Amino acid sequence: MLNAIPFPEIRPEIFTLHLLGHEFSLRWYALAYIAGLLLGWRIIITLMRRAKLWGGTAPMAAEEVDDLLTAIILGVILGGRLGFVLFYGFDYYSAHPLEILKVWEGGMSFHGGFLGVMVAGLWFARRHKINAWSLADALALAAPVGLFFGRIANFINAELWGRPTDMPWGVIFPGAAAQDCPGVLTLCARHPSQLYEAGLEGLLLGLILWVLVRFGALTRPGLVLGVFLTGYGLARMFVELFRQADAEFITPENPLGHVIGSADFGLSMGQLLSVPMVLIGLIFVLRALNRPRAGTAEA
DSSP states (O other): OTTOEEOOOOOSEEEEEEETTEEEEEEHHHHHHHHHHHHHHHHHHHHHTOGGGGTSOOSSOGGGHHHHHHHHHHHHHHHHHHHHHHHHOHHHHHHOGGGGGOGGGOOOOHHHHHHHHHHHHHHHHHHHTOOHHHHHHHHHHHHHHHHHHHHHHHHHTTOSOBOBOOSTTOEEOOSTTTTOOTTOOSOOOBOOHHHHHIIIIIIIHHHHHHHHHHTTGGGSTTHHHHHHHHHHHHHHHHHTTTBOOOGGGOBTTBTTOOSEEOSSSEEOHHHHHHHHHHHHHHHHHHHHHTSOOOOOOOO
């Protein structure tokens, strides 16, 4: 395709060390997770030091965030990996169970990671007697940063690319799978759906949440969480219109990889998992708006 953009010459590995006959590589994928977690950690610490944003009293001390980070890391990794195995690769991993442990090779599900974080956060809140709704709001506010870096890493890894397109911003991703485009005789360009998600789920959603916080959203426990769930679900459902479905869902009779509905009109796995997020998010928003604000006294 003449108007397509060549994939930039970026290797998945930042650098590789050769020690004692073994290779040790730092990959962009791993760095994205590290950066997202550390920046999220700093964001939550900053929030806990600004009692005014919470209506006068922060839900927890800033010093407790270090312990929270450990629980969140476990939730992200375990939930994200198990979600990917169950939702997107059950048949393969059932036959190759040891492959489940190879997290460094990629294969994480946001929906699974989100559930893992929610379970870890709820456990932490109960153990430390913290308002679970307020803690969930803080986690939701930090999440878009990790989403942004994660989607950029997906692009660098040349994975999770979109459907074929003739738009001028289409990208020619490397690899036989990316170039397997029925009916295309030249190089196949695809939607850079990873960048669409980075922009919508990361930048735009993060900006919306911060604006809401500046207007007192944290004084209504659960509101930021609800907006995050609704916003992410809608953004993901939209991007799925341009994103290539996982290979296990695609057949000659179902080229778009719908898991429910017909081949022409249906929902992908990503959309199906996002529908309950949108509905639950709206319920949380209504719940928060129908309850009185927290106190407005300054700390």
